[in-house]
Amino acid sequence: MSGAEGQSETRSFLFLQGPTSGVFRELGRSLAKRGHKVLKVNFCPGDWLFWRGSDTQMYQGTLDDWPDHLRALIAERGVTDIIYFADRFPYHKAAQKVARAEGVRSVSMEYGYLRPDWLILEEGGQSTYSHFPRDPGKIRAIADDLDPVDEAQIYDIPSIDEMIRETAFHVSNGAFGWLTPRYTPDRYYPVFVEFPAYLPRLFRRRLNAARAEALVDGFETDRRPRFLVPLQMQNDYQLRDNAPKGFQTDFIRQVMTSFRDHAPGEAELVFKVHPMDNGLERWERVVPRLAAEYGLSDRVRFLDGGQLPKIFSLVQGCVVINSTTGLIALRRSVPTKVLGVAVYDMEGLTHQGDLDGFWSNPQKPSRDMHAALVRAMAHGIHVRGAVYGSEGRAAFVRNAIDRLERPIINQHGLYEPRPPRVDKAMSLGIKVDWPMGSKAS
DSSP states (O other): OOSOSSOOOOOEEEEOSOOSSSHHHHHHHHHHHTTOEEEEEEOSHHHHHHOOSTTEEEOOSOTTTHHHHHHHHHHHHTOOEEEEESTTSHHHHHHHHHHHHHTOEEEEEEEOSSOSSEEEEEEBOSGGGBOSOOOHHHHHHHHTTSOOOOOSOOSOOOHHHHHHHHHHHHHHHHHHGGGSTTOOOOOSSOHHHHHHHHHHHHHHHHHHHHHHHHHHHHHHHSOOOEEEEEOOOTTOHHHHSSSOTTHHHHHHHHHHHHHHHHSOTTOEEEEEOOTTOOSTTOHHHHHHHHHHHTTOTTTEEEESOOOHHHHHTTOSEEEESSOTHHHHHHHTTOOEEESSOOTTOSTTTSOOSOHHHHTTSOOOOOHHHHHHHHHHHHHHHEEEOOSSSHHHHHHHHHHHHHHHTSSOSSOTTOOOSSOTTHHHHHHTTOOOOSOTTOOOO
């Protein structure tokens, strides 16, 4: 994209699938009140729950037919911007390709790299498809002219609100999916398998957390070298589309193999399950089984709970696929190795050597580089606000409108025409949906 940063003329916004709250509807209708054209496309009953009315339409075709339908909509309505939540959702992946071909700006919203009350608004997508620079020199130079960022939480995010709305979205799709029989949700787990699985997790959580805290307390007296390996949710799009095939099992095997062969003999690996894990993968069984297979039973620990700040104060390093936990580790000056594709994986922050060398000589992150990254991300690709909670939603709408009415989404020159992490993704064997050698936005 090109042009000076500042307010643009009237635009035509096409909204696709959004978060499980009314925040897209509130944003769209606020834009309409300011004179912009706005249309929302719904794909399933869950979408209808959160935005319905004369400014919406239900797409009833197939995923294969969706690009042609989208091209027709772009021509009919003079669409200038396509906005979506979760850039790897199948309909959104197709929309990005159409937008590139038609010269339309695609805007991806996502939960923030900064947490908790920040949201991402950037052109294209995240991780592999982020246009945010990877060159630490460029990030430092831009960040030097940006104001410091106060990351203290401003807006309350009610967890009960999130739980109810998320459940309503998925249950309505399961119960009324016959109304949109051609809809392709691309869910990793069937709805009526995944959601009941959370119930036993809720019952076990307190007991598991107490066990985890007791184990972490023991780390304080036994201060041998330890390395944290946070697991991610198996159904996470950022994991499924921005990591090598095999998801986490191959990742665990890779980490254990390298650790066994190259880590100091007294060191331990500490695996931690994601707090929102649904329990279907049974990591509490998988990790010990693989540890036994690699002869590491006495050197591997498993946590289903525990407080990250305390854990980070007791470990010598952290190994991630692309989890935002890696950013938390860097904030606490914990050496971090990334094995997938992450926006924060760059010289001066993460360990740039191989995994084998990480165990004995992990590269420590630069505090100055971390501060520069936070300033650049906050001012360049984030807006303040939240998906849940009335105050947080209202703040996001205000801040997002200011960003969307500008001719450039990624602010302060924090945009590379070709996503700079595409090459790394391809080197890892990740299937990349980007034209080879393309410099187009």
